[in-house]
Amino acid sequence: xxxxxxxxWKYLFQRDEYCILILGLDNAGKTTxxxxxxxxxxRNYKGMNLNKITSTVGLNVGKxxxxxxxxxxxxxxxQEELQSLWDKYYAESHGVIYMIDSDDRxxxxxxxxxxxxxxxxxxxxxxxLLVVGNKQxxxxxxxxxxxxxxxxxxxxxxxxxxxxxxxxxxxQGTGINESIEWIVQCVxxxxxxxxxxxxxx
Amino acid sequence: xxxxxxxxxxxxxxxxxxNVICVGLDNSGKTTIINQLKPQNAQQSDIVPTIxxxxxxxxxxxxxxxxxxxxxxxxxxxxWEHYYKDAQAIIFVIDSSDKLRMVVAKDELEQLLxxxxxxxxxxxxxxxxxxxxxxxxxxxxxxxxxxxLETIKDKPWHICASNAITGEGLPEGVEWVTDQIRSMKK
Numbered sequence: 001x002x003x004x005x006x007x008x009w010k011y012l013f014q015r016d017e018y019c020i021l022i023l024g025l026d027n028a029g030k031t032t033x034x035x036x037x038x039x040x041x042x043r044n045y046k047g048m049n050l051n052k053i054t055s056t057v058g059l060n061v062g063k064x065x066x067x068x069x070x071x072x073x074x075x076x077x078x079q080e081e082l083q084s085l086w087d088k089y090y091a092e093s094h095g096v097i098y099m100i101d102s103d104d105r106x107x108x109x110x111x112x113x114x115x116x117x118x119x120x121x122x123x124x125x126x127x128x129l130l131v132v133g134n135k136q137x138x139x140x141x142x143x144x145x146x147x148x149x150x151x152x153x154x155x156x157x158x159x160x161x162x163x164x165x166x167x168x169x170x171x172q173g174t175g176i177n178e179s180i181e182w183i184v185q186c187v188x189x190x191x192x193x194x195x196x197x198x199x200x201x
Numbered sequence: 202x203x204x205x206x207x208x209x210x211x212x213x214x215x216x217x218x219x220n221v222i223c224v225g226l227d228n229s230g231k232t233t234i235i236n237q238l239k240p241q242n243a244q245q246s247d248i249v250p251t252i253x254x255x256x257x258x259x260x261x262x263x264x265x266x267x268x269x270x271x272x273x274x275x276x277x278x279x280x281w282e283h284y285y286k287d288a289q290a291i292i293f294v295i296d297s298s299d300k301l302r303m304v305v306a307k308d309e310l311e312q313l314l315x316x317x318x319x320x321x322x323x324x325x326x327x328x329x330x331x332x333x334x335x336x337x338x339x340x341x342x343x344x345x346x347x348x349x350l351e352t353i354k355d356k357p358w359h360i361c362a363s364n365a366i367t368g369e370g371l372p373e374g375v376e377w378v379t380d381q382i383r384s385m386k387k
Contacts, residue, residue, distance in 0.1 A: 019354075035384075046384075047384055048380045048383065048384045052380075054373070054376070054377075056359070057341060057342075057359055057360050057361065058328070058345070058350070058357070058358045058359035058360050059350075059353065059354075059356075059357055059358050059359075060357050061323070061354075061355060061356065061357050072355075074354065081340065081342040082342055084342070084346070085342075085345070085346070085350075085351050088351035088352075089351065089354070092354070
């Protein structure tokens with residue numbers, strides 16, 4: 001009887017919690033992406049002015065509920081010196097979103113370097129990876145195909161993990177829904193990293 | 202009076218009030234920072250070590266802050282925890298030129314984070330890596346590594362290098378806190 005009630009309690013008041021890292025070079029739009037996600041998935045959330053977001057030095061967090069799961073986002077600073085902090089979060093993350101500024105062709109190689117370094121980390125093995133080509137609202141930006149061309153060289157490093165390249169405009173909010181749905185699906189399916197259980201409060 | 206308050210807020214004449222607690226080791230520059238944030242005519246010209254705590258007020262673009270400027274001396278540090286409950290944000294000041302006592306600051310931060318009143322809240326923490334003008338000072342990133350800030354995973358945090366004497370770096374931090382507090386309120 002107790003087990004039954006306990007199960008019911010858990011079913012009603014607990015959610016699976018997954019931690020998602022948002023990485024990428026500075027000025028790729030990570031914080032904007034996070035804010036836009038919060039706006040789209042939280043009722044009555046006004047958020048900050050998307051045009052006024054400045055560079056992150058530290059950590060922004062966000063929590064959203066999608067159906068029966070809760071996603072906890074960690075948005076880290078992307079500046080070069082700050083990239084040394086990224087690996088501290090790898091062991092505890094269930095998914096990674098990697099942001100690319102589709103309008104910045106010059107820094108694409110730099111972005112790829114950081115990307116490769118991230119992929120090389122053992123503690124991220126098997127973790128689903130979503131590559132986001134942000135700023136698709138800008139004219140003449142690189143398409144997903146262009147980005148794939150460059151990042152294809154990293155394919156062996158990606159290995160068996162789930163991976164998707166998704167076009168997004170964080171400022172306008174297009175593509176966010178698809179991104180989140182995909183990441184939810186993948187982290188649920190990934191049995192190697194079981195979620196944390198957390199109370200809904 | 203309550204009616205006029207509501208009316209004033211409704212008309213946008215009165216800014217929202219928030220409580221902030223400012224902590225950090227002694228001689229890290231807490232009072233100097235708060236002093237620098239106050240309006241020009243209210244600033245003091247000389248700063249002495251704080252005993253106990255002082256309450257100060259200043260305003261940013263959209264919020265009016267009430268700051269509890271705590272004393273950083275060892276014997277007064279146990280006072281900090283009494284103010285955690287009402288705080289909507291924490292400002293933690295670090296002397297970035299004092300490598301020796303960085304571990305002490307780290308210890309104090311750990312204690313702060315493990316406090317019951319803080320543990321349950323998603324309260325934003327702003328770090329000022331102060332005294333960046335000193336020759337031997339560490340960069341903000343180095344400070345964040347030494348302080349082990351990456352262990353904070355459930356609260357938003359931000360670190361800025363600052364120079365409290367000239368006021369460099371201070372507005373960025375306040376802006377961040379303002380944004381965070383406003384986005385917390387739905």
